[in-house]
Amino acid sequence: MLRDITLGQYYQTESLIHRLDPRVKLVGTIVYIISLFTFQHFSGFAVAALFLAVMIRLSRVPFRYMVKGMKAILFLLLLTVVFNLFLTPGEPLVQIWKLTITREGVRLSVFMAVRLTFLIIGSSLMTLTTTPNNLTDGMEKLMNPLKKVRVPVHEIAMMMSIALRFIPILMEETDKIMKAQIARGADFESGNLLRKAKAMVPLLVPLFISAFRRANDLAMAMEARCYQGGEGRTKMKPLQYKKRDYLAYAVLLIYLVTLAAVRIAEGMI
Protein backbone atom coordinates (compact mmCIF):
# COMPACT_ATOMS: atom_id res chain seq x y z
CA MET A 1 0.00 0.00 0.00
CA LEU A 2 1.65 3.19 1.20
CA ARG A 3 4.98 1.54 1.57
CA ASP A 4 5.29 1.57 -2.19
CA ILE A 5 6.05 5.28 -2.24
CA THR A 6 9.80 5.01 -2.19
CA LEU A 7 10.51 8.38 -3.75
CA GLY A 8 13.30 9.80 -1.69
CA GLN A 9 13.17 7.44 1.27
CA TYR A 10 16.59 6.66 2.64
CA TYR A 11 17.94 3.40 1.31
CA GLN A 12 20.27 1.73 3.75
CA THR A 13 23.40 0.32 2.20
CA GLU A 14 27.13 0.87 2.15
CA SER A 15 28.56 2.95 -0.69
CA LEU A 16 30.87 5.80 -1.56
CA ILE A 17 27.94 8.11 -2.20
CA HIS A 18 26.41 7.23 1.16
CA ARG A 19 29.62 8.18 2.91
CA LEU A 20 30.02 11.57 1.24
CA ASP A 21 29.51 14.71 3.28
CA PRO A 22 25.88 15.79 2.97
CA ARG A 23 26.99 19.26 1.90
CA VAL A 24 28.69 17.81 -1.14
CA LYS A 25 25.56 15.95 -2.06
CA LEU A 26 23.37 19.01 -1.55
CA VAL A 27 25.57 21.29 -3.60
CA GLY A 28 26.05 18.56 -6.18
CA THR A 29 22.33 18.00 -6.55
CA ILE A 30 21.55 21.70 -6.88
CA VAL A 31 24.31 22.20 -9.41
CA TYR A 32 23.19 19.15 -11.34
CA ILE A 33 19.58 20.35 -11.46
CA ILE A 34 20.61 23.78 -12.69
CA SER A 35 22.94 22.24 -15.23
CA LEU A 36 20.02 20.30 -16.70
CA PHE A 37 18.52 23.56 -17.90
CA THR A 38 21.61 24.99 -19.51
CA PHE A 39 21.69 22.99 -22.72
CA GLN A 40 19.42 22.38 -25.67
CA HIS A 41 21.19 19.62 -27.51
CA PHE A 42 21.29 15.92 -27.43
CA SER A 43 24.96 15.77 -26.54
CA GLY A 44 24.32 17.70 -23.34
CA PHE A 45 21.80 15.10 -22.30
CA ALA A 46 24.26 12.37 -23.05
CA VAL A 47 26.76 13.92 -20.66
CA ALA A 48 24.12 14.45 -17.97
CA ALA A 49 22.84 10.89 -18.37
CA LEU A 50 26.31 9.48 -18.15
CA PHE A 51 27.05 11.45 -15.01
CA LEU A 52 23.79 10.32 -13.41
CA ALA A 53 24.34 6.70 -14.41
CA VAL A 54 27.78 6.68 -12.84
CA MET A 55 26.41 8.20 -9.64
CA ILE A 56 23.59 5.63 -9.45
CA ARG A 57 26.09 2.88 -10.02
CA LEU A 58 28.31 4.23 -7.24
CA SER A 59 25.40 4.60 -4.84
CA ARG A 60 24.58 0.87 -5.02
CA VAL A 61 20.89 1.67 -4.82
CA PRO A 62 19.11 -0.74 -7.18
CA PHE A 63 17.86 1.13 -10.21
CA ARG A 64 14.58 -0.77 -10.05
CA TYR A 65 13.99 0.61 -6.59
CA MET A 66 14.27 4.15 -7.91
CA VAL A 67 11.98 3.53 -10.86
CA LYS A 68 9.39 2.06 -8.52
CA GLY A 69 9.37 5.38 -6.69
CA MET A 70 8.94 7.25 -9.96
CA LYS A 71 5.45 5.85 -10.49
CA ALA A 72 4.06 8.40 -8.08
CA ILE A 73 4.97 11.29 -10.34
CA LEU A 74 4.28 9.61 -13.66
CA PHE A 75 1.08 11.62 -14.00
CA LEU A 76 2.90 14.92 -13.63
CA LEU A 77 5.37 13.81 -16.24
CA LEU A 78 2.64 12.84 -18.69
CA LEU A 79 0.83 16.12 -18.16
CA THR A 80 3.97 18.10 -18.96
CA VAL A 81 4.59 16.08 -22.07
CA VAL A 82 1.03 16.47 -23.33
CA PHE A 83 0.93 20.21 -22.76
CA ASN A 84 4.28 20.77 -24.40
CA LEU A 85 3.32 18.53 -27.27
CA PHE A 86 0.17 20.36 -28.22
CA LEU A 87 0.71 23.91 -27.12
CA THR A 88 4.06 24.75 -28.63
CA PRO A 89 3.74 26.91 -31.74
CA GLY A 90 5.89 26.13 -34.74
CA GLU A 91 6.09 24.01 -37.83
CA PRO A 92 3.07 21.65 -37.88
CA LEU A 93 3.78 17.95 -38.00
CA VAL A 94 0.47 16.19 -37.35
CA GLN A 95 -3.01 17.65 -37.10
CA ILE A 96 -5.66 15.90 -35.02
CA TRP A 97 -8.96 17.80 -34.98
CA LYS A 98 -8.02 21.17 -33.53
CA LEU A 99 -4.82 20.01 -31.93
CA THR A 100 -1.58 20.43 -33.75
CA ILE A 101 1.63 18.69 -32.96
CA THR A 102 4.59 20.73 -34.07
CA ARG A 103 8.17 19.76 -34.64
CA GLU A 104 9.19 22.15 -31.90
CA GLY A 105 6.55 20.68 -29.62
CA VAL A 106 7.87 17.15 -30.02
CA ARG A 107 11.38 18.35 -29.39
CA LEU A 108 10.42 20.39 -26.38
CA SER A 109 8.29 17.71 -24.78
CA VAL A 110 10.95 15.08 -25.19
CA PHE A 111 13.50 17.40 -23.65
CA MET A 112 11.14 18.33 -20.86
CA ALA A 113 10.36 14.71 -20.05
CA VAL A 114 14.01 13.73 -19.97
CA ARG A 115 14.88 16.78 -17.89
CA LEU A 116 12.18 16.11 -15.35
CA THR A 117 13.12 12.46 -15.12
CA PHE A 118 16.77 13.30 -14.57
CA LEU A 119 15.82 15.99 -12.10
CA ILE A 120 13.71 13.64 -10.03
CA ILE A 121 16.14 10.74 -10.16
CA GLY A 122 19.00 13.10 -9.37
CA SER A 123 17.36 14.63 -6.34
CA SER A 124 15.97 11.34 -5.09
CA LEU A 125 19.47 9.95 -5.34
CA MET A 126 20.46 12.50 -2.73
CA THR A 127 17.70 11.59 -0.29
CA LEU A 128 18.12 7.88 -0.99
CA THR A 129 21.73 8.03 0.08
CA THR A 130 21.54 10.54 2.92
CA THR A 131 19.80 10.06 6.23
CA PRO A 132 17.37 12.87 7.05
CA ASN A 133 19.51 13.86 10.01
CA ASN A 134 22.60 14.19 7.89
CA LEU A 135 20.70 16.08 5.27
CA THR A 136 19.43 18.73 7.65
CA ASP A 137 22.84 18.96 9.29
CA GLY A 138 24.30 19.71 5.89
CA MET A 139 21.61 22.24 5.18
CA GLU A 140 22.14 23.98 8.47
CA LYS A 141 25.82 24.24 7.86
CA LEU A 142 25.39 25.49 4.31
CA MET A 143 22.89 28.11 5.37
CA ASN A 144 24.98 29.23 8.30
CA PRO A 145 25.98 32.57 6.72
CA LEU A 146 22.29 33.50 6.66
CA LYS A 147 22.33 33.69 10.43
CA LYS A 148 23.94 37.08 10.07
CA VAL A 149 20.75 38.38 8.50
CA ARG A 150 18.70 36.88 11.31
CA VAL A 151 17.37 33.85 9.48
CA PRO A 152 16.56 31.21 12.15
CA VAL A 153 18.71 28.63 10.43
CA HIS A 154 18.89 26.18 13.28
CA GLU A 155 15.17 26.23 13.90
CA ILE A 156 14.41 25.68 10.23
CA ALA A 157 16.82 22.77 10.14
CA MET A 158 15.35 21.27 13.30
CA MET A 159 11.82 21.56 11.96
CA MET A 160 12.89 19.94 8.73
CA SER A 161 14.60 17.06 10.42
CA ILE A 162 11.61 16.44 12.67
CA ALA A 163 9.25 16.58 9.72
CA LEU A 164 11.42 14.20 7.74
CA ARG A 165 11.82 11.89 10.70
CA PHE A 166 8.09 11.67 11.13
CA ILE A 167 7.27 10.74 7.56
CA PRO A 168 8.11 7.03 7.90
CA ILE A 169 6.57 6.90 11.37
CA LEU A 170 3.30 8.38 10.22
CA MET A 171 3.36 6.23 7.14
CA GLU A 172 3.68 3.11 9.24
CA GLU A 173 0.98 4.39 11.54
CA THR A 174 -1.32 5.02 8.58
CA ASP A 175 -0.70 1.52 7.37
CA LYS A 176 -1.50 0.10 10.79
CA ILE A 177 -4.69 2.08 11.32
CA MET A 178 -5.81 1.34 7.80
CA LYS A 179 -5.38 -2.37 8.40
CA ALA A 180 -7.17 -2.16 11.73
CA GLN A 181 -10.15 -0.45 10.11
CA ILE A 182 -10.14 -2.84 7.16
CA ALA A 183 -10.30 -5.62 9.72
CA ARG A 184 -13.46 -3.93 10.96
CA GLY A 185 -14.91 -4.01 7.47
CA ALA A 186 -13.92 -0.51 6.36
CA ASP A 187 -13.65 -0.01 2.62
CA PHE A 188 -11.15 2.55 1.36
CA GLU A 189 -11.28 1.67 -2.30
CA SER A 190 -14.75 1.47 -3.78
CA GLY A 191 -17.38 4.17 -4.19
CA ASN A 192 -17.37 7.64 -5.69
CA LEU A 193 -15.21 10.52 -4.56
CA LEU A 194 -17.55 11.65 -1.80
CA ARG A 195 -17.82 8.15 -0.38
CA LYS A 196 -14.09 7.73 -0.52
CA ALA A 197 -13.58 11.02 1.28
CA LYS A 198 -16.03 9.95 3.95
CA ALA A 199 -14.29 6.61 4.27
CA MET A 200 -11.11 8.47 5.19
CA VAL A 201 -12.57 9.73 8.48
CA PRO A 202 -11.87 6.51 10.41
CA LEU A 203 -8.31 6.75 9.16
CA LEU A 204 -7.63 10.46 9.57
CA VAL A 205 -9.05 10.98 13.05
CA PRO A 206 -6.84 8.35 14.72
CA LEU A 207 -3.90 9.47 12.60
CA PHE A 208 -4.20 13.08 13.72
CA ILE A 209 -4.61 12.07 17.32
CA SER A 210 -1.54 9.92 17.12
CA ALA A 211 0.44 12.67 15.39
CA PHE A 212 -0.44 15.13 18.15
CA ARG A 213 0.39 12.59 20.82
CA ARG A 214 3.75 11.92 19.23
CA ALA A 215 4.50 15.62 18.82
CA ASN A 216 3.65 16.16 22.45
CA ASP A 217 5.86 13.29 23.57
CA LEU A 218 8.70 14.55 21.43
CA ALA A 219 8.42 18.08 22.78
CA MET A 220 8.51 16.72 26.30
CA ALA A 221 11.48 14.49 25.59
CA MET A 222 13.35 17.43 24.07
CA GLU A 223 12.61 19.67 27.01
CA ALA A 224 13.63 16.95 29.43
CA ARG A 225 17.01 17.05 27.74
CA CYS A 226 17.19 20.82 28.07
CA TYR A 227 16.79 21.60 24.41
CA GLN A 228 16.71 25.35 23.90
CA GLY A 229 17.51 26.01 20.29
CA GLY A 230 20.75 26.31 18.43
CA GLU A 231 22.48 28.83 20.70
CA GLY A 232 25.70 27.29 21.97
CA ARG A 233 24.72 23.80 20.87
CA THR A 234 27.55 21.53 19.79
CA LYS A 235 27.40 18.40 17.73
CA MET A 236 28.52 14.91 18.52
CA LYS A 237 29.58 14.37 14.94
CA PRO A 238 30.40 17.74 13.42
CA LEU A 239 30.53 17.72 9.66
CA GLN A 240 34.03 17.72 8.36
CA TYR A 241 35.22 17.59 4.78
CA LYS A 242 37.43 14.64 4.01
CA LYS A 243 39.58 13.89 1.04
CA ARG A 244 36.80 12.08 -0.78
CA ASP A 245 34.57 15.13 -0.44
CA TYR A 246 37.10 17.39 -2.17
CA LEU A 247 37.45 14.70 -4.78
CA ALA A 248 33.68 14.71 -5.26
CA TYR A 249 33.72 18.49 -5.78
CA ALA A 250 36.43 17.96 -8.37
CA VAL A 251 34.29 15.39 -10.16
CA LEU A 252 31.41 17.83 -10.14
CA LEU A 253 33.65 20.47 -11.65
CA ILE A 254 34.82 18.06 -14.33
CA TYR A 255 31.19 17.34 -15.14
CA LEU A 256 30.45 21.04 -15.57
CA VAL A 257 33.53 21.63 -17.71
CA THR A 258 32.64 18.67 -19.91
CA LEU A 259 29.15 19.99 -20.29
CA ALA A 260 30.44 23.43 -21.28
CA ALA A 261 32.97 21.93 -23.65
CA VAL A 262 30.34 19.81 -25.34
CA ARG A 263 28.14 22.84 -25.70
CA ILE A 264 30.87 24.95 -27.25
CA ALA A 265 31.81 22.12 -29.57
CA GLU A 266 28.17 21.76 -30.58
CA GLY A 267 28.00 25.48 -31.32
CA MET A 268 30.99 25.30 -33.62
CA ILE A 269 29.61 22.54 -35.79
Next chain:
Amino acid sequence: MAIILDHVSHIYEKDTEMAAFALKDVCLTIPDGQFIGLIGHTGSGKSTLVQHLNGLLAPTGGHIYFNGRDIHEDGFDKKELRSKVGLVFQYPEHQLFEVDVFTDVCFGPKNLGLSVKETQLRAFEALRQVGFPEDYFYQSPFDLSGGQKRRVAIAGVLAMKPDVLVLDEPTAGLDPKGRDEILDRIAALKEETGITVVLVSHSMEDIARYVDRIIVMNRGSVLFDDIPKAVFAHYRELESVGLAAPQVTYIMQALREKGLAVRTDATTLEEAQREILRALGRDGK
Protein backbone atom coordinates in the same frame (compact mmCIF):
# COMPACT_ATOMS: atom_id res chain seq x y z
CA MET B 1 -14.96 -24.82 9.55
CA ALA B 2 -11.27 -24.25 10.01
CA ILE B 3 -8.38 -22.11 8.93
CA ILE B 4 -5.61 -24.04 7.26
CA LEU B 5 -2.21 -22.57 6.49
CA ASP B 6 -0.41 -24.58 3.88
CA HIS B 7 3.33 -23.91 3.59
CA VAL B 8 2.85 -20.19 4.06
CA SER B 9 5.85 -17.89 3.65
CA HIS B 10 6.06 -14.14 3.75
CA ILE B 11 8.93 -11.89 2.73
CA TYR B 12 8.87 -8.19 3.54
CA GLU B 13 10.39 -5.70 1.10
CA LYS B 14 10.87 -8.37 -1.49
CA ASP B 15 13.47 -7.58 -4.15
CA THR B 16 15.38 -5.06 -2.06
CA GLU B 17 18.43 -5.40 0.08
CA MET B 18 16.19 -5.17 3.14
CA ALA B 19 14.26 -8.28 2.12
CA ALA B 20 13.58 -10.35 5.20
CA PHE B 21 11.76 -13.59 5.86
CA ALA B 22 8.95 -12.94 8.30
CA LEU B 23 7.34 -16.32 7.83
CA LYS B 24 9.02 -19.45 6.59
CA ASP B 25 7.02 -22.44 5.47
CA VAL B 26 4.36 -22.33 8.16
CA CYS B 27 1.81 -25.16 8.22
CA LEU B 28 -1.00 -24.88 10.73
CA THR B 29 -4.58 -25.94 11.23
CA ILE B 30 -6.86 -23.88 13.40
CA PRO B 31 -9.99 -25.96 14.06
CA ASP B 32 -13.23 -24.64 15.50
CA GLY B 33 -13.58 -23.90 19.15
CA GLN B 34 -9.96 -24.08 20.20
CA PHE B 35 -8.31 -21.61 22.53
CA ILE B 36 -4.87 -21.17 21.05
CA GLY B 37 -1.91 -19.25 22.41
CA LEU B 38 0.49 -17.97 19.79
CA ILE B 39 3.79 -17.19 21.42
CA GLY B 40 7.05 -15.82 20.18
CA HIS B 41 9.79 -13.36 20.86
CA THR B 42 9.59 -9.87 19.33
CA GLY B 43 10.15 -10.24 15.62
CA SER B 44 9.35 -13.94 15.52
CA GLY B 45 6.63 -13.37 12.93
CA LYS B 46 3.55 -13.73 15.10
CA SER B 47 2.00 -10.41 14.11
CA THR B 48 2.72 -11.13 10.47
CA LEU B 49 1.11 -14.53 10.85
CA VAL B 50 -2.14 -13.22 12.30
CA GLN B 51 -2.46 -10.65 9.54
CA HIS B 52 -2.54 -13.53 7.10
CA LEU B 53 -5.47 -15.14 8.87
CA ASN B 54 -7.94 -12.52 7.66
CA GLY B 55 -6.27 -11.74 4.36
CA LEU B 56 -4.74 -8.38 5.27
CA LEU B 57 -1.41 -9.69 4.08
CA ALA B 58 -1.07 -12.08 1.20
CA PRO B 59 1.54 -14.79 1.55
CA THR B 60 4.46 -14.57 -0.83
CA GLY B 61 4.39 -18.37 -0.92
CA GLY B 62 1.85 -21.03 0.02
CA HIS B 63 -1.91 -20.96 0.51
CA ILE B 64 -4.43 -20.16 3.22
CA TYR B 65 -7.80 -21.88 3.31
CA PHE B 66 -10.85 -20.77 5.22
CA ASN B 67 -13.62 -23.35 5.32
CA GLY B 68 -12.06 -25.19 2.44
CA ARG B 69 -11.62 -22.22 0.10
CA ASP B 70 -8.41 -20.46 -0.78
CA ILE B 71 -8.87 -16.93 0.57
CA HIS B 72 -6.82 -15.41 -2.23
CA GLU B 73 -8.63 -17.05 -5.13
CA ASP B 74 -10.66 -14.82 -7.43
CA GLY B 75 -14.10 -13.96 -6.21
CA PHE B 76 -13.49 -14.77 -2.57
CA ASP B 77 -15.33 -12.26 -0.43
CA LYS B 78 -12.62 -10.71 1.76
CA LYS B 79 -15.08 -8.54 3.62
CA GLU B 80 -17.02 -11.61 4.66
CA LEU B 81 -13.79 -13.27 5.72
CA ARG B 82 -12.86 -10.30 7.86
CA SER B 83 -16.19 -10.41 9.62
CA LYS B 84 -15.68 -14.13 10.29
CA VAL B 85 -12.08 -13.80 11.41
CA GLY B 86 -12.07 -10.82 13.74
CA LEU B 87 -8.61 -9.38 14.25
CA VAL B 88 -7.84 -7.11 17.18
CA PHE B 89 -4.54 -5.35 16.60
CA GLN B 90 -1.92 -4.41 19.12
CA TYR B 91 -2.89 -1.25 20.96
CA PRO B 92 -6.33 -1.38 19.34
CA GLU B 93 -7.41 1.77 21.18
CA HIS B 94 -5.41 3.73 18.60
CA GLN B 95 -8.05 2.97 16.02
CA LEU B 96 -10.97 4.60 17.88
CA PHE B 97 -12.35 7.60 16.07
CA GLU B 98 -16.05 8.15 16.68
CA VAL B 99 -17.72 10.77 18.84
CA ASP B 100 -18.90 8.26 21.40
CA VAL B 101 -18.18 4.71 22.46
CA PHE B 102 -21.39 3.20 21.18
CA THR B 103 -21.10 4.67 17.69
CA ASP B 104 -17.54 3.47 17.46
CA VAL B 105 -18.51 -0.10 18.25
CA CYS B 106 -21.27 0.18 15.62
CA PHE B 107 -18.67 0.85 12.93
CA GLY B 108 -17.90 -2.81 12.28
CA PRO B 109 -21.43 -4.19 11.99
CA LYS B 110 -22.48 -1.11 10.00
CA ASN B 111 -19.79 -1.89 7.45
CA LEU B 112 -21.27 -5.35 7.08
CA GLY B 113 -24.42 -3.70 5.78
CA LEU B 114 -26.66 -4.74 8.66
CA SER B 115 -29.82 -2.87 9.63
CA VAL B 116 -29.58 -0.09 12.19
CA LYS B 117 -31.41 -2.17 14.76
CA GLU B 118 -29.23 -5.24 14.28
CA THR B 119 -26.13 -3.04 14.36
CA GLN B 120 -27.12 -1.49 17.65
CA LEU B 121 -28.10 -4.81 19.18
CA ARG B 122 -24.74 -6.25 18.29
CA ALA B 123 -22.86 -3.22 19.60
CA PHE B 124 -24.79 -3.43 22.84
CA GLU B 125 -24.08 -7.13 23.21
CA ALA B 126 -20.40 -6.73 22.38
CA LEU B 127 -19.95 -3.99 24.96
CA ARG B 128 -21.67 -6.19 27.51
CA GLN B 129 -19.41 -9.11 26.60
CA VAL B 130 -16.28 -7.10 27.29
CA GLY B 131 -17.75 -5.83 30.54
CA PHE B 132 -17.93 -2.19 29.60
CA PRO B 133 -20.06 -0.15 32.06
CA GLU B 134 -23.27 1.19 30.52
CA ASP B 135 -22.84 4.59 32.12
CA TYR B 136 -20.06 5.41 29.69
CA PHE B 137 -21.73 4.27 26.45
CA TYR B 138 -22.15 7.82 25.21
CA GLN B 139 -18.85 9.22 26.37
CA SER B 140 -16.10 10.15 23.97
CA PRO B 141 -13.76 7.16 23.69
CA PHE B 142 -10.84 9.54 24.11
CA ASP B 143 -11.81 10.37 27.67
CA LEU B 144 -11.57 6.77 28.86
CA SER B 145 -8.76 5.05 30.69
CA GLY B 146 -6.38 2.81 28.76
CA GLY B 147 -8.03 -0.40 29.91
CA GLN B 148 -11.51 0.82 29.06
CA LYS B 149 -10.41 2.06 25.65
CA ARG B 150 -9.06 -1.37 24.93
CA ARG B 151 -12.34 -2.98 25.88
CA VAL B 152 -14.16 -0.68 23.51
CA ALA B 153 -11.75 -1.55 20.72
CA ILE B 154 -12.17 -5.28 21.34
CA ALA B 155 -15.94 -4.82 21.42
CA GLY B 156 -15.63 -3.08 18.05
CA VAL B 157 -14.37 -6.33 16.56
CA LEU B 158 -16.68 -8.59 18.59
CA ALA B 159 -19.70 -6.68 17.29
CA MET B 160 -19.08 -8.25 13.89
CA LYS B 161 -19.79 -11.64 15.51
CA PRO B 162 -16.68 -13.39 14.26
CA ASP B 163 -16.28 -17.17 14.38
CA VAL B 164 -12.59 -16.74 15.10
CA LEU B 165 -11.28 -14.00 17.34
CA VAL B 166 -7.61 -13.18 16.95
CA LEU B 167 -6.09 -10.87 19.54
CA ASP B 168 -2.59 -9.51 19.01
CA GLU B 169 -1.10 -8.86 22.44
CA PRO B 170 -4.36 -7.68 23.99
CA THR B 171 -2.66 -7.00 27.32
CA ALA B 172 0.32 -4.96 26.12
CA GLY B 173 0.81 -1.87 28.25
CA LEU B 174 -1.83 -2.77 30.82
CA ASP B 175 -1.21 -3.16 34.54
CA PRO B 176 -1.55 -6.67 36.06
CA LYS B 177 -5.12 -6.03 37.16
CA GLY B 178 -6.18 -4.71 33.76
CA ARG B 179 -4.39 -7.63 32.13
CA ASP B 180 -6.18 -10.26 34.21
CA GLU B 181 -9.54 -8.58 33.69
CA ILE B 182 -9.16 -8.59 29.93
CA LEU B 183 -7.92 -12.19 29.80
CA ASP B 184 -10.69 -13.37 32.14
CA ARG B 185 -13.24 -11.63 29.94
CA ILE B 186 -11.88 -13.34 26.85
CA ALA B 187 -11.93 -16.72 28.59
CA ALA B 188 -15.51 -16.12 29.73
CA LEU B 189 -16.50 -15.13 26.22
CA LYS B 190 -14.93 -18.28 24.87
CA GLU B 191 -16.86 -20.30 27.40
CA GLU B 192 -20.12 -18.52 26.60
CA THR B 193 -20.06 -18.52 22.80
CA GLY B 194 -17.71 -21.34 21.86
CA ILE B 195 -15.82 -18.97 19.56
CA THR B 196 -12.31 -19.91 18.40
CA VAL B 197 -9.72 -17.68 20.05
CA VAL B 198 -6.14 -17.08 19.00
CA LEU B 199 -4.27 -15.16 21.65
CA VAL B 200 -0.92 -13.68 20.66
CA SER B 201 1.50 -13.00 23.47
CA HIS B 202 5.12 -13.12 24.39
CA SER B 203 4.44 -14.16 27.94
CA MET B 204 3.78 -17.82 28.77
CA GLU B 205 2.73 -16.81 32.24
CA ASP B 206 -0.19 -14.82 30.85
CA ILE B 207 -1.74 -17.46 28.72
CA ALA B 208 -0.72 -20.74 30.36
CA ARG B 209 -3.88 -21.08 32.38
CA TYR B 210 -6.29 -20.19 29.58
CA VAL B 211 -5.29 -21.93 26.39
CA ASP B 212 -5.56 -25.55 25.34
CA ARG B 213 -2.88 -25.36 22.70
CA ILE B 214 0.30 -23.36 22.34
CA ILE B 215 2.06 -22.52 19.12
CA VAL B 216 5.60 -21.23 19.60
CA MET B 217 7.07 -19.17 16.79
CA ASN B 218 10.74 -18.55 16.28
CA ARG B 219 12.29 -16.64 13.39
CA GLY B 220 9.25 -17.10 11.22
CA SER B 221 8.80 -20.83 11.73
CA VAL B 222 6.71 -22.92 14.07
CA LEU B 223 8.99 -24.29 16.78
CA PHE B 224 6.45 -26.14 18.93
CA ASP B 225 2.77 -26.79 18.50
CA ASP B 226 1.25 -28.79 21.31
CA ILE B 227 -0.75 -28.73 24.52
CA PRO B 228 0.75 -26.36 27.15
CA LYS B 229 2.20 -29.13 29.34
CA ALA B 230 4.08 -30.62 26.43
CA VAL B 231 5.39 -27.25 25.29
CA PHE B 232 6.60 -26.26 28.74
CA ALA B 233 8.53 -29.51 29.00
CA HIS B 234 10.85 -27.93 26.43
CA TYR B 235 11.63 -25.10 28.79
CA ARG B 236 15.32 -25.13 27.98
CA GLU B 237 14.71 -24.70 24.27
CA LEU B 238 12.17 -22.00 25.05
CA GLU B 239 14.83 -20.09 26.93
CA SER B 240 17.23 -20.36 24.03
CA VAL B 241 14.73 -18.51 21.81
CA GLY B 242 14.17 -15.75 24.32
CA LEU B 243 11.03 -17.13 25.96
CA ALA B 244 10.40 -18.73 29.30
CA ALA B 245 8.09 -21.35 30.73
CA PRO B 246 5.81 -20.28 33.60
CA GLN B 247 7.54 -19.94 36.95
CA VAL B 248 5.89 -23.05 38.37
CA THR B 249 7.64 -25.16 35.76
CA TYR B 250 10.97 -23.97 37.12
CA ILE B 251 9.96 -24.60 40.71
CA MET B 252 8.81 -28.12 39.91
CA GLN B 253 11.98 -28.85 37.97
CA ALA B 254 14.09 -27.56 40.85
CA LEU B 255 12.17 -29.60 43.40
CA ARG B 256 12.63 -32.69 41.32
CA GLU B 257 16.36 -32.07 41.04
CA LYS B 258 16.48 -31.80 44.82
CA GLY B 259 14.96 -35.24 45.04
CA LEU B 260 11.27 -34.61 45.63
CA ALA B 261 9.26 -36.99 43.48
CA VAL B 262 6.96 -34.46 41.80
CA ARG B 263 5.65 -34.47 38.28
CA THR B 264 6.98 -31.43 36.46
CA ASP B 265 4.11 -30.69 34.10
CA ALA B 266 2.00 -28.45 36.30
CA THR B 267 1.10 -25.23 34.51
CA THR B 268 -0.79 -23.27 37.14
CA LEU B 269 -0.15 -22.44 40.76
CA GLU B 270 -3.10 -24.55 41.95
CA GLU B 271 -1.91 -27.60 40.08
CA ALA B 272 1.58 -27.15 41.43
CA GLN B 273 0.29 -26.85 44.98
CA ARG B 274 -1.72 -30.05 44.68
CA GLU B 275 1.21 -31.88 43.15
CA ILE B 276 3.65 -30.81 45.86
CA LEU B 277 1.22 -31.76 48.61
CA ARG B 278 0.69 -35.11 46.95
CA ALA B 279 4.42 -35.73 46.73
CA LEU B 280 4.77 -34.88 50.39
CA GLY B 281 2.03 -37.35 51.13
CA ARG B 282 -0.26 -34.72 52.58
CA ASP B 283 -3.04 -34.63 50.04
CA GLY B 284 -6.51 -34.70 51.42
CA LYS B 285 -5.42 -33.97 54.96
